Amino acid sequence: MKRIIALFFVFLICITPCFAEEFTNPPITDGAEYLTSGELEGLSAKLEEIRQKYTFEVAIVTENEMSGTSAMASADDIYDYNGYGAGANDDGIMLYICRSTREYHITTHADGMRVFNERGIKYLKNNLIPYLESDDYYHAMVTFADLADELLNMAANGEPFNEKQHETKDILIILACAVLIPLLIAHIKTSNQLKKMKTAVENDYAANYVKEGSKRLDFSRDIFMYSNITKTEKAKNDSGSHKSSSGRTHGGGGGSF
Secondary structure, three states: OHHHHHHHHHHHHHHHHHHOOOOOOOOEEEOOOOOOHHHHHHHHHHHHHHHHHHOOEEEEEEEOOOOOOOHHHHHHHHHHHOOOOEOOOOEEEEEEEEOOOOEEEEEEEOOHHHHOOHHHHHHHHHHHHHHHHOOOHHHHHHHHHHHHHHHHHHHHOOOOHHHHOOOHHHHHHHHHHHHHHHHHHHHHHHHHHHHHHOOOOOOOOHHHHOOOOOOOOOOOOOOOOOOOOOOOOOOOOOEOOEEOOOOOEEEEEEEEO
């Protein structure tokens, strides 16, 4: 009997890998060659662990030259036409970076649009941009992996980022009230005390201080000398729900760095 039980457990151990999700693509395709071999190996293992943990696609793709008409189109098409995604609906998220144009885009699909909602994407972007702008691509990718794990864990516990986090503007309003209200009260009290101390009488007319006949103005005119116009290129920023060239719906966001 003990032998049968032991054989049963060995059988379970042997078939367990069969239930793991099989992903078509590697977690990282570094066409731009941002990563060293060691960085690529370590980060790939990290992303693969996240993939299997949540049965959810989490991938990174970089290119030297943009393969699509925009960073958003490139990310969407790579995701759609190359078999990315997990489960029957191809749930997932992908970070796309183009070296030549210095643009990036985060594309989401299916359940990825719920897990990484609009505020979740903003959270990702705010944390990635500093690394991208300083050309620290490795830490940008590590941050992407860590935050993807964080938001997936929140969603798995029934509390997606959108439901748990407070709006930044709400936090700023609370902080402003906490600081400004005491200052306003102090200002009112101080002003009342200062008014009691004033003994001088105000004179609202400057003419009383000018000697009669000491100044004469024959004429006046305004002369326009020159103008200086400065133009700043508006940063590209594709975001929100949209249809890709394949007809599938994607979410996400991105921009230039």
